Structures are given as structure tokens and as C-alpha cells.
Amino acid sequence: MKEGTTLSIVRDHDTKPTESRNTRLIAAALSSGAMFATEAAYSDTVEQTPNGAKRTVTWLMDGAAKLSFEPIEVAESITFDEFRKRYESLDWCEANANHPIAYLRAMNDQHNRLLDKVKTMRPMLLIRKGKRIAIVPSGSDEASKATRDQILSEF
């Protein structure tokens, strides 16, 4: 993340990212030209609190990036079959990138890609100690455990 980056934080608690409306929001925004604020724009953490485990999913978006929308040339009325033909044609969507149907298709594809990625990412463990915070791997496998122990031994 560059210094001076304007952050827009999208966050929700105790909702699975695969079911979260925020994931759809991010997919829609990316399809409309929004950008992540950083390469590590997604975090999924679980923290032990007095009220039990708390899961927090956060997306960091570039708050300064502009999303531009251009109107389609003419208003039109189309049948379902025409809608389906356009929606299922990637070539048509790319050729008509400003058309609402292209946005819908892009959002759907983007959402699927996000879900595929999110499903491969195990939540991290967030640990607070005074004012310090550690985010460590939460896996039960040996490698994760070794990394976790190493970080926590210096925490």
C-alpha cells in the first residue's frame, strides 16, 4: 500500500465471506472499475473475545479511484432469449462493455472468482496483547503450527 492511499474499508463480522453481501459488493465494484487498495486487500480473522470467537472479514478498497459509467446509445427492449444470448456471449459483453448486461455478467464472473479464491484462504488467528496485535496462521498442520509458535514466542 502506498503512502497517501485513501482507504475505503468494507467489513463485516461473523458472516461467512462466501455468504456475505460484502463479497457481492466488492465483485460489483471491481466489475465497475474499482480497485483494491493493496495487493493484500482481503483479510479474514478469528479472535477469541469474552463473548466468544469473533470472525471479521475486511476488504480494503482504493477510496480515491473513480468509477466511470457511460450511458448506452439507445434505450431498448429485448426478449429473454436475446438477453440470454448476450449474457452468455463473452464476446458480446466485451464488445459492449458499458451495457447493463455486460455489467451483470462481469459481476457474476467476478463474484465466482472471488469465492473460488476466498475458499482457499483459511481464516487467520488474531491475537491481542495489550496494544499489540498478532495475526498468525490458524492451521492445525505442522508448518502452520511452527510459524504460529515462532511468532507467538516473540509476541
Added chain:
Amino acid sequence: MRNRNDYLATAMIEPGERQIGGIKLRPFSYGSMQLAYLFKLSLFTGEGDTEQTDEEKQRQIVTFAWMQSAPIDEVVAAVHDGSAGNPRAQVFTRHHLRHDPRADGRDQPHRRNGFSLQRSGGKQISVQRGRRAGKVLNPGWLASAVYTIAKDTGWREEFIIWKLPMARALQYYHCSLQSANLWTLEPPTEESIQALAPDELIGLIDRMTDEDE
């Protein structure tokens, strides 16, 4: 059971010299530890994990008793001239422990050579390597500790190295580090890591992941 505070307090009142079997031994000091490294006394430095033979254990114990009781000048001279105490140690044992390591008549080259010093040739090579690699070269551990203590206390080098019992010197070294805002943290234990990252929470995350899939 004694806790850390008990050990620290006991160390602070530990006497300097000790009389054992009619032999006056200097306190185990930083200098003793340095000699133990030079004489390869792994029983005292804790280096090496191989089981020692009885002969090797005997060599180390005899050498230790000699280096802690012979005049410091003599011990240091033995280090420098490479004879490093073996004949003297034998004299010491004959006179003081009534045991001659060569009494069985066998030639024991490993004993003769056991005290030979690792001269600085190897270290010089590593220094040159370090320069080429741009590594930071640190002073020896003893110089570092003595410098740190002397800087804060003004005590003489000889006193810190040879007369100050190591159990106390280590505490003063710790004080110096702490006064320079260098803190020593309690080593983590299985329990302390468990408290931060309990298995139940890891198990809960396992279940979350399963549900997500």
C-alpha cells in the same frame, strides 16, 4: 521448590573462593567460562551432546580443578604457549588428587593434544568472509559482557573477568542491558502459547473452514 527469585538471591550472596578437599578454588567467573571453552571442557560449557568417555570426563574435571586453583598467570600462560595445562594438570593431580592420568602407562595423545588451542587462523578466515559478505562482525561474548558491565559500573576488567562470580556477573550484565532499555522476555512455554492460541479456537476455525467449503 526454589523459584527464580531464590536462585537470584542466592547468587548474590555466593562466596568468592571455595575450599574443596584442601584446595582453594576461585569463583566460577566469566574468565572460568572462557577458559572452559578454550580447554574444550564441554561438561562445563554444555557444548556437544555426545556421551563423554570416563577418561574424557576425568580430563575435564582435572583440568577444571587446575584452572580454578592454579595462579591465573600460570593458567593464562599455558593457554598462550599451547601447553595449556596438561603437564601442570598432571602435577596438580599427583599432588592434590593423588591420581596420575598417565598411571596406566599408556600414551594418551588425545590428552596431550586436548588442550591445544584453536588458534585464530580459522577465525581470521571467517572475518574475511564476513567482510566480503558485508556481515556485521561482533566482538567476542566475553568482551561484550565485560564492556557492558564496566561501562555502567566502572569496575576493573580483572575483577569482572576473574573475581566476580558468574552467577552475579550475569545479573549485573542483565541490569546493564535493562538500563539500556534492552528487555529480556520470559521464554514462552507450551502453556503461554496455548493461552494465546488455544486448541479449541483452532478447532473452531477448522470447522468454519469446513463449512465454507
